[in-house]
Amino acid sequence: MQKRHIIPLLYILFLMLPIYWLIAMSFKTTGEILSGFSLFPQKLTFDNYRVIFTDPTWYWGYFNSIIYVSINTVISITVALPAAYAFSRYSFLGDKQLFFWLLTNRMAPAAVFALPFFQLYSAVGLFDTHLAVALAHCLFNIPLSVWILEGFMGGVPKELDETAFVDGYSFPRFFTTIFIPTIKSGVGVAAFFCFMFSWVELLLAKTLTAVAAKPIAATMTKTASSAGYELGLLAAAGTLTIIPGAIVIYFVRNYIAKGFAMGRV
Amino acid sequence: MKKQNNRAWFFVLPVLVLVAFNALIPMMTVVNYSVQETFGNNLFFWQGLDWFEKLLRSDRFHASLGRQFLFTGSILAIEVPLGIIIALSMPSKGFWVPVCLVTMALPMLIPWNVVGAMWNIFTLPDIGLLGYFLNHTLGIHYDMTQNPLAAWATIIVMDVWHWTSLVVLLSYAGLVSIPDAYYQAAKIDGASNWAVFRFIQLPKMKNVLTIAILLRFMDSFNIYTEPFVLTGGGPGNSTTLLSIDLVKIALGQFDLGPAAAMSLIYFVITLLVSWLFYTLMTKDDQK
Numbered sequence: 223m224q225k226r227h228i229i230p231l232l233y234i235l236f237l238m239l240p241i242y243w244l245i246a247m248s249f250k251t252t253g254e255i256l257s258g259f260s261l262f263p264q265k266l267t268f269d270n271y272r273v274i275f276t277d278p279t280w281y282w283g284y285f286n287s288i289i290y291v292s293i294n295t296v297i298s299i300t301v302a303l304p305a306a307y308a309f310s311r312y313s314f315l316g317d318k319q320l321f322f323w324l325l326t327n328r329m330a331p332a333a334v335f336a337l338p339f340f341q342l343y344s345a346v347g348l349f350d351t352h353l354a355v356a357l358a359h360c361l362f363n364i365p366l367s368v369w370i371l372e373g374f375m376g377g378v379p380k381e382l383d384e385t386a387f388v389d390g391y392s393f394p395r396f397f398t399t400i401f402i403p404t405i406k407s408g409v410g411v412a413a414f415f416c417f418m419f420s421w422v423e424l425l426l427a428k429t430l431t432a433v434a435a436k437p438i439a440a441t442m443t444k445t446a447s448s449a450g451y452e453l454g455l456l457a458a459a460g461t462l463t464i465i466p467g468a469i470v471i472y473f474v475r476n477y478i479a480k481g482f483a484m485g486r487v
Numbered sequence: 488m489k490k491q492n493n494r495a496w497f498f499v500l501p502v503l504v505l506v507a508f509n510a511l512i513p514m515m516t517v518v519n520y521s522v523q524e525t526f527g528n529n530l531f532f533w534q535g536l537d538w539f540e541k542l543l544r545s546d547r548f549h550a551s552l553g554r555q556f557l558f559t560g561s562i563l564a565i566e567v568p569l570g571i572i573i574a575l576s577m578p579s580k581g582f583w584v585p586v587c588l589v590t591m592a593l594p595m596l597i598p599w600n601v602v603g604a605m606w607n608i609f610t611l612p613d614i615g616l617l618g619y620f621l622n623h624t625l626g627i628h629y630d631m632t633q634n635p636l637a638a639w640a641t642i643i644v645m646d647v648w649h650w651t652s653l654v655v656l657l658s659y660a661g662l663v664s665i666p667d668a669y670y671q672a673a674k675i676d677g678a679s680n681w682a683v684f685r686f687i688q689l690p691k692m693k694n695v696l697t698i699a700i701l702l703r704f705m706d707s708f709n710i711y712t713e714p715f716v717l718t719g720g721g722p723g724n725s726t727t728l729l730s731i732d733l734v735k736i737a738l739g740q741f742d743l744g745p746a747a748a749m750s751l752i753y754f755v756i757t758l759l760v761s762w763l764f765y766t767l768m769t770k771d772d773q774k
Contacts, residue, residue, distance in 0.1 A: 230591075234587065256614065337737055339509075468589075475585040
């Protein structure tokens with residue numbers, strides 16, 4: 223190990239400390255947490271997790287979040303693929319303005335849209351559905367996907383398209399059987415970012431749901447305030463929200479560095 | 488050259504419809520509210536540009552805007568250099584690379600209110616790891632809920648914890664795209680470490696850094712959930728950033744007109760600053 227590697231090591235240590243504390247808390251009873259400081263759980267308990275896995279309002283929170291995040295990722299990538307292709311291959315009337323306008327939506331503060339979104343989705347009868355949250359998150363995930371995918375597609379030589387058309391491929395067949403497989407790491411990176419931003423967002427998700435599609439993060443806030451100060455339970459629920467992210471990131475680990483380098487950069 | 492083809496619009500249409508549905512209708516609603524006054528019961532009265540005028544002169548808005556710029560400025564000043572330093576000192580290949588990347592990306596994938604809650608229990612004065620360490624081991628009096636300075640330090644450290652990895656990952660991606668031949672040439676020329684950084688690594692990282700800084704600017708300027716969960720905007724109003732203030736006005740006091748006017752001004756400021764960053768950072772490419 224070289225001397226300079228101490229810097230990333232210290233950084234990772236700094237990153238892990240609060241996460242360790244959250245996990246440690248989740249194995250303590252609320253009584254133990256409040257009675258004083260201890261670095262490790264004294265009496266290891268799984269009660270906090272048992273509550274979450276047996277109470278439907280808790281575990282449905284996870285399902286709800288995963289459902290709308292998945293719907294959002296599928297929608298975002300599906301519509302972003304042809305759009306990114308158009309931006310990367312053709313010049314058309316208003317293309318630059320359109321691209322910039324798309325990106326401006328990535329800059330809109332979610333707080334600005336909270337109330338109008340509530341009214342809009344109530345008006346079209348989608349309030350408290352998974353689809354509402356998935357569609358609302360398209361606001362920032364579609365522009366981001368288009369941006370990322372356009373970067374990847376720019377790296378694919380145009381000769382690929384031309385050769386395929388000369389060989390008699392129709393456009394849909396070329397696009398699905400040749401082009402998308404060519405940029406599959408780009409699709410992976412874009413899907414990763416869609417997942418990430420939809421999974422972590424709460425303000426809109428909370429505004430657009432009441433009971434049926436309530437995300438886990440909102441269940442947590444409610445529990446924190448209503449059931450007294452159940453720190454252990456809160457910590458266990460928090461710990462469980464880290465797991466889906468960790469799984470996704472494990473799958474794309476090789477794409478992240480390579481993916482960025484091939485894409486927009 | 489790209490082919491000129493206006494039929495490409497058909498490819499863009501689904502994106503356009505979905506984003507427009509989510510962006511234009513709510514935006515129009517906001518514009519509509521911003522020029523009216525309401526006393527409930529769906530009664531609205533024309534108000535003109537009064538809300539904008541009042542807001543631009545209000546001390547409360549100036550204060551939260553000032554806090555917002557202070558916050559965004561501080562985190563950019565810390566996260567960007569720190570991220571570059573970490574990316575430069577990471578191993579370039581081998582088993583440890585994916586391990587580093589996965590662990591570093593982890594904080595970014597935690598829901599934002601969990602981040603707030605996590606830092607809350609991490610910093611509790613007597614029973615949190617950090618709070619206990621500062622108060623009882625180092626003997627520094629630290630209580631985020633009492634002391635504005637401690638609250639500020641905590642939200643900044645929390646954001647550094649949460650987002651520095653984005654700068655690291657992007658810078659690292661830029662660094663690994665540099666061919667070895669560049670470094671060999673620099674070695675033959677006897678270039679110093681600083682020269683290698685200044686003339687080889689930094690130019691190669693420029694594009695990714697532009698993206699990183701832009702993303703960090705937008706997201707930190709719009710930040711809501713994490714500081715809200717952690718400090719609730721307090722103690723007093725000391726950590727009430729723009730979004731927190733906006734939600735207080737819109738959903739707390741239900742002052743739709745002023746909240747809408749504030750939303751628009753907020754959005755315009757974000758747009759302007761992003762555009763400014765973008766033009767400044769890509770200026771050299773145009774030459």
